[in-house]
Amino acid sequence: MSLWPELELVLPEVSKPARYIGGEGGMTTPEHHPSKVAWLLAYPDTYEIGLPNQGLQILYEILNERDDSVAERAYAPWVDMEAEMRAAGLPLFSVDTHRRAGDFDVLAFNLSAELVYTNLLNCIDLAGAPVRAEHRADDDLLIGAGGHCTYNPEPLADFVDFFVLGDGEEVVSEITEAVWDWKRSGKKSRQSVLRALAAIEGVYVPSLYEVAYDGPVLVSITPRYADVPAVVEKRTVADLAAWPYPKQQLVPLTEVVHDRLNVEVFRGCTRGCRFCQAGMITRPVRERPAEQVRTMVADGLARSGYDEVALTSLSTADFSGIEEVVSATMDCGAGEVSVSLPSLRVDAFTVGLAAQIQRARRTGLTFAPEAGSWRMRQVINKLIDERDLYGAVESAFSQGWRRMKLYFLTGLPTETDVDTLAIGELARNCVELGRAHTKNPSVTVSLGGFVPKPFTPFQWFGQNTVSELQRKVFLLRDDIKRNRGVQMKWHDPKASLVEGIASRGDRRIGRVIEEVWRQGGTFQEWSEHFDYDRWTQAMAKHGLSVDWYVHRHRTEDEVLPWDHISAGLHKDFLWQDWRDALNEVGLEDCRWTPCYDCGACTGYSIEHIVASAVPPAGGSQGTGQVPTGYQPSEEVSVQLSGIGARSST
């Protein structure tokens, strides 16, 4: 049953063999049985990237707790391991008991990034199943996928049997029951299980939909059968308190990213940043009760032996009573516990919080203003005024930090060179603030090319071309390269382009993904393997226009490839928000202000679960509470001198 005796012979030949051994603390050794549905949960990237994924770990526990299912895990083998496996005739396998993928009933992927799509095809192929869904026999593996990327499932529609939209905690059990009916009947009819899956809310079965085109234009995506829903709604867990998972976070034997205890403190975000897909599709805000957070932290530290815990969410400083939770966390365990907040808000309050948790080592802090000018930040609805940013930076330098990292996007709607150059101005001013406190203050600007995502107000925006993004990157680089203390890093604009192809592509993009995979294009998210030309050539070969898919502005009446999917958000709300963006009008955070009916709560009869009725202290951003007397200004130096005077008193 176990492939271990064979794997043992190839592992000495590959890099980082510990990627393939499993054996983590918290690992289950499930007992497979003909009466149980067997899931192989796969992350289509390396073990060290995939192991910490919380979504996958949550489903792993829930499925192994059930009487009628078992779950194991698989990760994409690195290129050297894949070569060894193919040479030795070894299939994709689970790391838990080293069972071959073909011995499972379902192979389900977590999709968090577009560039892993070719890895998904490679894993299906290594598992021994036909890559295209239409070629699978009745009893072949069922291929599923969930995660943020599935809000536009169409580019992978030809390869995946079913997609799951939204929170997986509840729906995974309903899917298990449908799969069990298929398994019990001897897997005689694939069509029957697909129809049963399509009847589950939150599950999309692409082969049951007909797609019509008129030339390049997508005309419609309609169900083939009356009992298949015309629009598939996402699933939302109403109360995070009912799901205190993972209870036994996996503790790997080898080093992985985010190698620490992770406790999710809330899900959803209503800050309303218009570029941010995660903030749009995970609404509403559902906080975990503070007491449950404390219990999960204390139990997790004792069980794992970690001395670091991350309180995770899309903006952890917004958690009600965050200060109390942080203090309680630091007093947990046998001392020396460090806390990390992966997503810092940009204001002095947040820096105070950071100071509280990083008593000892203060090396670097990261902020994400996202845009350089106040005008641009109104467009993207990230309403940080300069006072917030400089207040945060001043506070950080004065409390001993010496390095800041600032995240920005370029290629945003309405962006001009004034906006791009404002990034350099901000960075220079931050370094100047630092000189008062340290001899060599350092600010690193990290610049990413903006890729419009489905279910955001920017889903209609035509992405900047590679040459335009490259021009802006060099414009900024040339502007700041003479400044001591300012460094710059940027994301490859060519990678942004490929992300753009998959992000808003339709079903025809599947041919391109398959073409790139067949030519050996795996691990495209790794710069040493990324091959831009393969993608553009594959587009050309299949008669698809990069300009049409990526750079074209879409119109209000256009059918979007994800119109038959719903994240709860009304399309007219998103369109209005898009118009507001172009008019530089901000929108308040609805968790503390009246509802503007985006649809994410009302459509599912759920609401925010937020312990505090008032916004957190310190900072204007996103709350709509711009400080009185504040006049946004491009004259940053004026602002700066004001701040300097204030901080010196």
Add this chain to the structure above:
Amino acid sequence: MNPNQAPRTRIRLRYGKSGRIRFTSHRDVARIWERSLRRTGLPVAQTEGFSPRAKLHFGLALATGYESDAEYLDVDFKCGEMAVEEVLKSLVDVLPDGIEATGGAVLAPGAMSLQQAVTICDWDIELLDVAADDLAQWVDQVLGAATLMVTRERKGQKITDDLAPQVRALEVGEPTSRGVRLLATLGTQPRAARPSELLAAQEPVHRPVLIRRTRQWIEQDGARLEPLMVGAAPVQHTLVGVQ
């Protein structure tokens, strides 16, 4: 208080590494020990400074993929007395499958570090691609060779060493269920000779399927001592599980 004057007890632990966990690296094993000791709640001493870490002192690195019956590490506890039995007992439930603490001893102050003290290691090497008779011939050739030149790369530079003085013993062992066994004793000073170098030093080159360190020895006045047997005066010894 001056940390140098704080009470300290240094305990040397022996542990084994086998099964799938053998594919973890030396660094991975160090992290596993840090987490496991933290889970015991025992008062392990910490380094001073910005990012305090447990005071653990590891012996010779074991190459990724090798098994071992005889790995050692020294752990500093921030207390004047610490019972070895208690340490071993609290480790039982916290160490991962495949890593097992099998013995320990309190060290006398000033005992030499593992890396300095250990001089030779015994190795058990399983080979699949060779017959026992051919291996015996290969052993004779190795033992008869005046020099065994091996070349390795270090920091981009090629370095050639003579392995012959490091080969202290070599013989064909009992067969395994799937192959033959080569038993070797290799020196560790000034640099630990690796079984993989030994196999590559003489044609034909054999590919090992499993390499296991069975013993580490400290040579002292012509005698071979197990690393748990040295460092402290006998009366201070607390020995558990020494074979």
